[in-house]
C-alpha cells in the first residue's frame with residue numbers, strides 16, 4: 441500500500457455513535473479558549489467535568505421537575521427519608537459545581553501568575569478578587585462546551601441525512617478555494633452557502649428549545665397582559681425556529697431558505713436572536729461560536745464526505761432525526777461514515793494534524 445493510501449485508510453472512520461465524539465471536540469475548544477489548556481482526548485479531567493456539569497444542569501434546570509421547586513421548605517427534610525433522593529443528587533451535583541470552576545483555575549493560576557493582572561480592575565478601580573475570574577471563566581467553559589457539541593452533532597446528522605446539501609456546500613468550497621487550501625474566516629463573504637448551513641444547523645436542532653428560565657425583576661406588560669414581577673418566563677425558542685410562516689417546511693434541513701440570488705437574504709428573520717436567547721442574559725458566546733461552527737463546517741466539508749454507515753449486510757443505516765430532550769437538547773445517538781474526499785484531501789488533513 442502506498443503511503444497516501446495507508447493514510448487514507450486510517451482516516452476512514454465509521455462512527456458507531458457520533459454524539460459521543462462531539463462533546464470532547466467542543467470541550468477541548470472551550471478549555472483552550474478559556475484557560476489556554478490543551479486537551480488531546482475526551483478522557484481529560486476538565487473536559488469531563490464540563491460534561492458532568494451539563495448533565496447535572498440538564499437534570500435539574502427544568503423548573504418544576506422536583507417537588508422542592510414548588511415547596512422550598514422540603515429542602516429541610518433529612519436525606520435518609522424515602523423520597524429525598526433529590527437531596528442526595530443535589531450534594532453530588534454540588535461537588536461537580538464546585539470542582540468545575542476551581543480545578544482548572546487552580547491549574548492555570550499556579551502556572552500563570554499574571555492572570556489576575558490581565559483581569560484588571562472593576563469600574564471603581566478596585567482589583568478583582570479571584571472569585572471573579574474563577575466564575576467568569578467557568579461560565580464560559582461550562583456554557584460553551586455542551587451547547588456547541590449539540591450543534592456539531594446536528595451538523596453531522598444533517599450531512600448524513602441530506603447529501604444534496606453537502607454536495608452543494610462542497611461545490612461552493614471547491615469553486616472558491618484553490619485546491620490544497622483550507623478555508624479561513626476571511627473567506628466568509630465568498631462562501632454564503634456555508635454561512636447558511638451554520639444558520640440552518642442552529643435552527644433545525646434548537647440547542648436550548650425552552651431557553652433558560654427567566655424571572656421578571658419588575659411588572660411587565662405583554663400585549664395587554666400583566667406579567668407580575670417575580671413571574672417565570674419560558675421562551676419557546678423551538679416554536680420560533682419552527683414557525684412555518686418564517687421557515688416553511690421547518691423539519692427539512694434547507695440552507696437555501698436563508699439565501700436569495702446566491703446571497704444571504706436580509707429579509708429572512710435573523711435566527712441568532714432566538715437560538716441564543718433574549719435580553720440581558722442573551723448568550724455572550726454567540727458571535728464566537730458562529731465563527732467556530734463556520735470554520736469547523738467549512739474545514740470538514742472541504743476535506744471529508746459524511747455519509748450513512750452500512751450494517752453487516754451492506755445495507756445503509758438511516759439515522760433517526762429525533763432528539764434526546766433536556767435543557768440542552770442533542771440529536772439521538774446515530775452512526776455515520778466520515779472519509780476523506782480523495783487522497784489529496786487525506787494528505788492535507790495528515791499534514792495539518794502532523
Ligand code: HEM
Pocket residue numbers: 579580581583584585587588591647648651652715716717718719720721722723724725726728729
Ligand atoms: C451553539 C452554541 C450555543 C448556543 C445555541 C447557545 C445558547 C445560549 C442560550 C439560549 C443561552 C441563554 C440565554 C438566555 O438566558 O436568554 C445561553 C447563555 C450563555 N451562553 Fe451560550 N450558547 C452557545 C454557545 C456558547 C459558547 C461557545 C459560549 C462561551 C464561549 C457560551 C456562553 C454562554 C454563557 C456564559 C451564558 C450565560 C449568560 C448569562 O446568563 O448571562 N455559549 N447560551
